[in-house]
Amino acid sequence: MQTRQTDQGFNFDQYPTFKQDIDPKQRAWIEVKGKAIERNVRQLRTKLSKNCQFMAVVKADGYGHDAKLVSDFAIKGGASQLGVATLKEGVKLRACGVKKPILILGNLYTKRDLIISFKNELMPTISSIRECLICNHIGKHFGFKFSLHLKVDTGMSRLGFEFDNFFQQFEKIKSFENILIEGIYSHLSSADEDNALNPKSITQLQRLKFDKLLKQINLDRNNKIKIHLANSAAMLLNKNFHFHMVRVGLSMYGYSPLAKIDKNLSLEPALFLKVKVAFIRTIEPGVSVSYGGKFVSSRKTKLAVLSIGYADGVPRNLSGKIKVIHKNKLFPQVGSITMDQMMVDITGSNEIKVGSTMILLGSDGDKTISPIDWAKESDTIPWEILCSFKNRLQRVQVD
Numbered sequence: 473m474q475t476r477q478t479d480q481g482f483n484f485d486q487y488p489t490f491k492q493d494i495d496p497k498q499r500a501w502i503e504v505k506g507k508a509i510e511r512n513v514r515q516l517r518t519k520l521s522k523n524c525q526f527m528a529v530v531k532a533d534g535y536g537h538d539a540k541l542v543s544d545f546a547i548k549g550g551a552s553q554l555g556v557a558t559l560k561e562g563v564k565l566r567a568c569g570v571k572k573p574i575l576i577l578g579n580l581y582t583k584r585d586l587i588i589s590f591k592n593e594l595m596p597t598i599s600s601i602r603e604c605l606i607c608n609h610i611g612k613h614f615g616f617k618f619s620l621h622l623k624v625d626t627g628m629s630r631l632g633f634e635f636d637n638f639f640q641q642f643e644k645i646k647s648f649e650n651i652l653i654e655g656i657y658s659h660l661s662s663a664d665e666d667n668a669l670n671p672k673s674i675t676q677l678q679r680l681k682f683d684k685l686l687k688q689i690n691l692d693r694n695n696k697i698k699i700h701l702a703n704s705a706a707m708l709l710n711k712n713f714h715f716h717m718v719r720v721g722l723s724m725y726g727y728s729p730l731a732k733i734d735k736n737l738s739l740e741p742a743l744f745l746k747v748k749v750a751f752i753r754t755i756e757p758g759v760s761v762s763y764g765g766k767f768v769s770s771r772k773t774k775l776a777v778l779s780i781g782y783a784d785g786v787p788r789n790l791s792g793k794i795k796v797i798h799k800n801k802l803f804p805q806v807g808s809i810t811m812d813q814m815m816v817d818i819t820g821s822n823e824i825k826v827g828s829t830m831i832l833l834g835s836d837g838d839k840t841i842s843p844i845d846w847a848k849e850s851d852t853i854p855w856e857i858l859c860s861f862k863n864r865l866q867r868v869q870v871d
């Protein structure tokens with residue numbers, strides 16, 4: 473076939489047709505530094521008490537970073553276990569070839585889901601005798617022990633056996649021949665609150681309850697059951713919370729959940745949210761920008777239109793409250809954030825052009841914008857910011 477040329481010399485046939493051929497950096501994307509995850513895990517592990525294991529919490533697609541990528545680098549950094557929220561997340565990691573033990577932190581309650589969990593060598597979290605019986609039955613059928621973790625509620629009032637009944641139920645569960653209790657754990661509700669070290673805080677009361685429970689069940693030293701309680705905040709607070717394993721999410725991704733940051737810890741954010749400038753226009757004074765005309769220019773204003781919006785996961789309530797970085801300079805976002813675009817005031821810059829890259833989250837030179845900053849401005853938490861990014865933003869590994 474003859475190739476068609478235009479009078480401008482384009483060869484139209486050389487351009488791709490398929491979705492997979494579209495440059496992921498053509499519009500807006502998330503860059504993930506796998507090595508930052510690896511370094512964070514390594515560094516956090518130096519803070520652990522002796523022999524304490526590190527479970528990398530990679531639920532919600534690795535807090536929006538890409539669960540497989542995070543798992544691989546966390547394992548390189550020394551994570552010995554992984555935590556996911558759902559059966560599907562666990563099965564997906566197994567299908568990608570991840571071999572480490574995986575705990576499902578959510579609740580599986582149907583026989584079908586528990587069988588799938590068993591067949592994929594995923595460990596479910598068990599919060600009732602009913603599910604223990606199902607697991608025992610499954611183990612018996614397949615002629616193996618079904619590995620699982622028991623969860624006890626110490627104050628979160630979410631999943632877990634009732635604290636007051638646990639001892640009695642544990643005695644019964646121990647007699648089930650076809651299950652293997654790999655772990656016993658609980659989850660803290662308020663370890664990132666400023667008062668967490670105060671003896672009367674919820675965190676300390678939960679810790680006391682957990683201790684009481686451990687005394688009651690009185691596991692002997694040779695017992696292989698892993699005891700775990702700490703999330704990132706509790707892990708960073710005090711070795712008292714470490715036991716045999718810690719379950720770490722946020723700090724592994726490079727953000728401290730504690731307001732008071734340990735000076736000896738230099739966590740490195742692994743995520744960069746980047747966007748291309750799609751259009752540039754200059755407006756006269758007194759011209760309104762975006763839906764609702766909430767921003768009106770007070771001077772001649774040069775605007776960059778960025779190809780990212782709330783359909784990508786940037787909260788709309790950040791409209792007019794955030795800044796964007798270009799070459800170590802900050803530029804304010806103006807007007808309402810729309811579904812697919814937002815406007816930035818770039819008055820005075822001659823460097824920014826259509827096709828330039830700007831940074832919404834991440835750093836350049838000495839300028840940094842973090843999900844913690846966004847969370848403060850939009851009255852939420854950094855966990856929610858990270859998990860809100862949609863699949864329209866392709867994740868690109870940069871090392």
Ligand SMILES: Cc1ncc(COP(=O)(O)O)c(C=O)c1O
Nearest residue numbers: 529577659703704719720721722
């Ligand atoms: C049961 C459980 N353990 C550990 C974590 C990790 O928490 P963080 O991200 O604060 O380290 C979570 C996250 O929400 C969780 O639900």
